[in-house]
Amino acid sequence: MNLLHLYTSLGVLVAAALSAAATPSAEETHGFARYQIILDRSPFGPVPGSANPAAAAQPGFSQRLTLVGIVQSNGQDGVVQAIIDDKTGHRTYFKTEGEAIDDVKVLHIEIKPPQSVVVQRGLETATLTFPEPSATAAQPPGARPPQPGSAMQSEPNAPPPVGIRRIPFRRGN
8 A cells, every 4th residue: 555655646746747837937927039040941931012022032933934935826815925944944835824834823824015924833922024135135235325305216136025925836737
């Protein structure tokens, strides 16, 4: 009987010690700083209007994709396709809304300026836009910018303007 009484009292002491360790002390503060790591990792995406430039960065999967062009077959009534270049696979794809490149799905193609393509992988979405031309690539050396009110004149070796163009194709042979 003494041994049983000893084990019972020992069990009560262990349970009391564990419960005392599990309950927080009155001195522990519940400050907001302990949640800062959750905000830094941004588990639900970037906060709109945040001043943090890292929060506005595109997801990693979109870094390998570049929007090259947007085309529409058969004029204004045809299917809209996005021309997307995959840098890692060194391939170029013509994709419509709903189609996928590996595990990246094309959600939306915006044909009105500013033109863009919204892609998704898993729960992450990203918007692809045309790369900004550099100032040196936009104008050859010695070229002057057009003056306001003057008529635009194309030079003989100037490339055609960028925009939606019809790509002719034929069916069959």
